Structures are given as structure tokens and as C-alpha cells.
Amino acid sequence: MPNRRSSSTTHSRAAVAVLGLGPMGRALALALLAAGHPTTVWNRTPGRDAEALAHGARSAASPAEAVADAPLVLLCVRDQEAARAVLDAAGPALRGRTVVNATSVTPDDARANATDALAHGHHLLDAAILTPTRTIGRPEATVLFSGPAETFAAHRETFAALGTARHVGEDPGRAAAFDAAVLDLFWTTVHGYLHALALARAEGITGAELAPYAQGLPLLLPPLIEDYAHRADTHHHPGDRSTLASAAAGLAHVTHTARTRGLDTTVLEAALTLTRRAVTAGHGPSGVSTLVDHLAAPRQ
Numbered sequence: 489m490p491n492r493r494s495s496s497t498t499h500s501r502a503a504v505a506v507l508g509l510g511p512m513g514r515a516l517a518l519a520l521l522a523a524g525h526p527t528t529v530w531n532r533t534p535g536r537d538a539e540a541l542a543h544g545a546r547s548a549a550s551p552a553e554a555v556a557d558a559p560l561v562l563l564c565v566r567d568q569e570a571a572r573a574v575l576d577a578a579g580p581a582l583r584g585r586t587v588v589n590a591t592s593v594t595p596d597d598a599r600a601n602a603t604d605a606l607a608h609g610h611h612l613l614d615a616a617i618l619t620p621t622r623t624i625g626r627p628e629a630t631v632l633f634s635g636p637a638e639t640f641a642a643h644r645e646t647f648a649a650l651g652t653a654r655h656v657g658e659d660p661g662r663a664a665a666f667d668a669a670v671l672d673l674f675w676t677t678v679h680g681y682l683h684a685l686a687l688a689r690a691e692g693i694t695g696a697e698l699a700p701y702a703q704g705l706p707l708l709l710p711p712l713i714e715d716y717a718h719r720a721d722t723h724h725h726p727g728d729r730s731t732l733a734s735a736a737a738g739l740a741h742v743t744h745t746a747r748t749r750g751l752d753t754t755v756l757e758a759a760l761t762l763t764r765r766a767v768t769a770g771h772g773p774s775g776v777s778t779l780v781d782h783l784a785a786p787r788q
């Protein structure tokens with residue numbers, strides 16, 4: 489729970505409407521309340537506002553009612569379809585307001601929402617929340633915003649109540665693009681670990697036995713993340729410490745082991761196919777980071 493400020497600050501802060509009270513919407517509303525922002529909340533299914541109300545929120549019966557007294561609207565629902573449903577329900581009540589869409593959407597959806605906002609007379613920032621609910625209201629929360637810089641600047645103080653707020657560009661899709669890239673890393677990493685647990689189990693190794701060795705892997709990542717980022721930006725992939733050809737051989741034996749144990753190898757096969765294609769194209773002596781360039785190449 490974020491720290492509550494004294495009630496004497498309450499009325500000097502900007503009023504905010506929070507639309508959507510799932511776990512993240514609730515966390516956002518509580519952080520705003522803790523920072524002294526008069527906060528009105530709405531959720532499609534009634535009864536999810538008890539905690540926010542207990543911390544001083546006002547409840548609204550509809551999106552239009554919620555935004556009536558709030559120049560800033562924070563929208564946080566499941567997905568683009570839900571976000572569109574709420575925006576459409578609020579309709580003309582949004583005119584002149586700033587809507588921050590903190591719903592996870594694709595970069596193209598964020599751009600389409602910005603175009604729609606222009607047509608309907610409200611300002612829109614897209615926000616990508618990169619950290620879980622427990623961080624919200626604390627500096628360790630990372631929230632990226634994209635859209636007009638002056639709109640971000642106008643509400644910067646309010647955004648600071650949510651955590652570390654950064655403006656990443658005027659292109660409305662840019663925050664969602666960061667989000668997609670980070671989630672790409674997250675989900676492939678999580679999937680990799682789950683697959684490793686299944687492979688270990690098939691070989692009679694328990695999760696508890698594997699875990700200490702799996703723990704060592706993330707420790708290798710921070711320098712590798714920096715190094716690969718530099719290689720990606722410079723398109724320079726030296727194979728002095730390990731080569732793609734060697735990685736292909738390693739991936740092949742992991743895939744073979746998983747296959748012979750009857751595990752689903754769809755993801756491993758995809759990684760192996762991509763790696764072999766790059767080797768065939770002549771990148772075998774390069775470092776494995778060369779794949780970042782090969783991924784962007786048109787398929788044959």
C-alpha cells in the first residue's frame with residue numbers, strides 16, 4: 489500500500505477519474521488517493537470499488553458521470569476491445585479532457601486511439617505499465633507515456649503519484665511498443681523456464697533440484713543485455729566468445745532431448761529453425777546476437 493498523505497493536501501491536487509477497477513485499476517486509484525488526488529472511480533461490474541471508497545474515492549454510476557468533474561481520466565481495463573467500449577460509453581463527456589489509456593494495447597491500437605481522440609475532441613496519452621500492482625505508488629513502478637509532450641508535462645505531477653513516469657515520445661504507439669518488446673522478453677523467458685522444468689522432470693530431475701542452477705542464469709543476463717543492445721544498435725556481432733554455429737548445435741541437442749522425451753518442442757523447433765536459417769545464410773561464425781538482424785529479414 490502506498491503511504492497516505494495528510495488530508496490537508498487533498499484539495500490542492502488535480503481531480504482524476506479512474507475507469508476500470510481490476511487489480512491494476514484499483515492500485516492506480518489507491519496511489520492517487522494516497523497522494524491526495526480527489527478520485528472518482530467507475531467499474532463495469534458494480535461492487536469492486538469498496539477499497540477505493542474506504543480510502544476516500546467517490547463512486548460513479550457510468551463512465552460519463554465519472555469523468556464529469558475530472559480533467560484527467562485514467563482508463564485501465566482488460567484490452568483494446570474493453571477500452572473502446574468504455575471510451576464509446578463515455579462519448580461526448582470526454583470532450584476537452586485528457587485520457588490516459590493505461591490498458592495494455594498494441595502500438596497500432598494506441599495510434600488508432602489517438603486519431604480517434606483527436607476526432608472526438610479529447611487529448612490522449614497512451615501509458616504502458618511495466619511493473620506489477622504491488623509497485624504502484626512507489627518509485628520502483630515504471631510507467632511509460634507516449635503522445636503529445638505538452639499533455640504529459642501538464643499532468644506530470646499527477647503521474648508522479650503512480651511511480652516513475654517517463655515520456656518516451658510523441659508517437660502515440662511508442663509506449664505500447666516498449667511494452668510489447670519487454671513482454672516479448674518476459675514471456676519467452678517464462679516459457680523457457682517452464683519448458684526447462686518439464687524437460688528436467690522428464691529426465692527425473694525435480695523442480696527443486698533444478699532451481700538452484702536455473703537461479704544462476706538471470707545473474708548472467710545484466711551484462712549480456714547491455715552487450716547485446718550495443719551489438720544490435722551497431723549491427724556488429726563478433727563471434728569471438730561464442731558463435732551462432734555453436735549455438736545451433738546446442739539448441740539441436742536440447743530440442744532432440746525434449747523430442748525424445750515426448751515433450752512439445754514447438755518453440756524450440758522455431759528457435760532452431762531460425763538459427764539454422766541464419767547459419768545457412770552465412771552467419772555461423774558471428775555471435776548469436778546476429779539473430780536480431782536475421783529476425784528482421786524477409787522470409788524466403
Ligand SMILES: NC(=O)c1ccc[n+]([C@@H]2O[C@H](COP(=O)([O-])OP(=O)(O)OC[C@H]3O[C@@H](n4cnc5c(N)ncnc54)[C@H](OP(=O)(O)O)[C@@H]3O)[C@@H](O)[C@H]2O)c1
Nearest residue numbers: 508509510511512513532533565566570591592617620621
Ligand atoms: N495486473 C498487473 O500487474 C498489470 C501490470 C501491467 C499492466 N497491466 C494491464 O492493466 C490492464 C488491467 O489489468 P488488471 O490487472 O486490472 O486486470 P484485467 O483482468 O486485465 O482487467 C480487468 C478490468 O477490465 C474490465 N473489463 C474487462 N472487459 C471489459 C469490457 N468489455 N468493458 C468494460 N470493462 C471491462 C473489468 O471490468 P469487470 O470488473 O466488470 O470485469 C476490470 O475492471 C490490462 O491491460 C493489463 O495488461 C496489469
